[in-house]
Amino acid sequence: MHNDWLNYHHLLYFYTVVKEGSITRACDVLHLTQPTISGQLRKLEKALGAKLYRRVGRELVLTDVGRMVFRYAEEIFSIGRELMETVRERPGGRPVRLRVGIPDVLPKLIAFRLLEPALNTSDPVQIICREGSLEQLLAQLAIHELDVVFSDSPIGSVASIRGFNHSLGQCGLGLFGTKQLCQKHQGDLPQSMLGAPFLLPAPHTAMRRSMDQWIHECELQPRIVGELDDTALAKVFAEAGVGFVPAPLAIQKEIEKQFGLQLLLEVPNATEHFYAITVERRLRHPAVVAISEAAKASLFGDD
Structure with missing residues (x-):
């Protein structure tokens, strides 16, 4: 110039x-x-x-x-x-509306931990959650019916609509089961899990791909007793002793306390990534900014 x-x-x-x-x-x-x-x-x-x-x-x-x-x-x-x-x-005393899309396959405990900082901002926030498939939620995001969609997959791998992936962090993946089930399959892991009952996410999910790769590498040939889109329902099944369930290690304490499950093992080389997807190149909604900062600092900060 x-x-x-x-x-x-x-x-x-x-x-x-x-x-x-x-x-x-x-x-x-x-x-x-x-x-x-x-x-x-x-x-x-x-x-x-x-x-x-x-x-x-x-x-x-x-x-x-x-x-x-x-x-x-x-x-x-x-x-x-x-x-x-x-x-x-910016409202004068009125709550800021935050319209969030939560995919069926995203662990609800992760969703809550992500949303929690939005409730502690200086301005009051009203959270409006919508659940559905990631494709459905991204379609709503594209026509501005949602402010943000949380996902464990970046938008580029599932849709062609215009959007931006804002990384929130990552964590390892663990396999959880009841005390009795863990005791039964403890020993020379992972070989001691041959034929063990598994509760797995749907095939199209990032977590399922990680699990399938690990199962294939270990030649486990597990007994898949259920494929569930709803991760909360999968943990209820696991709580009843139906099978082992994979879950992000970032919510290990909550899983152990809420469902009475134990961590049997950490899945090697498996990493769960989490994103806030918006139509904006830069995050500007104050609640989403607070969510992003808190996720990087505390929820996934140690990984």
């Missing part, structure tokens, strides 16, 4: 011209005359020291520099809109 300061009005005029497809249509949007906009575009080119476009007939064709400047402008004005929306949404 020839100047140290960028005139953002000039950048806005350029951005609008590109978005609208012509200077004429940009004039209608900006309520400015064509000579005014053309003059401002020339000033922007002079400030940047580069041509941004060339005319081909009635069309404006961006140069390589023009395309780069437009990408920057798109992000700059997107952040500006997010800033305005965030400030406008």
Whole structure:
């Protein structure tokens, strides 16, 4: 740049011209005359020291520099809109609404631990939870019916909608069972688990893929007594002694206390990743920011 300061009005005029497809249509949007906009575009080119476009007939064709400047402008004005929306949404004494999508396969204890910091923010928060498949929840996120979706899989592996993965952290995976079941299969692990009863998540989940890989490597040939999307229901079955259930080690204490289960072993090389998926490149909802910070500092901070 020839100047140290960028005139953002000039950048806005350029951005609008590109978005609208012509200077004429940009004039209608900006309520400015064509000579005014053309003059401002020339000033922007002079400030940047580069041509941004060339005319081909009635069309404006961006140069390589023009395309780069437009990408920057798109992000700059997107952040500006997010800033305005965030400030406008700050309530005067009214609870901030947080609309959260919780996939069926996400452990409910993890969901609670993630959401808990949102209840301790300086502003009151009203949490609205919606459950369903990850695909259903991402569809709701895309049309702004949800603010955030928690997941153990990044959006890129399950959907083609526009969204951003914000990593919350990761932890190991453990195998839990009743005291009696653990005693029965203790010994030379994991060989002592040959034919042991397992309660596994559905095949399409990240946790199931980790378990399948470990089972295959150990050649365990377990007896799969149940495949359950609902992880809370799986733990109820495990509490009754039906089989072993895998769960994130981040909630080991809660599982042992709430369901009376014991940790038999930590699954080698198995890591559970957790994400907050939003339509924004940067987290801006105050409750989601609090959730992200707390997850990284305490829930998954030791892993």
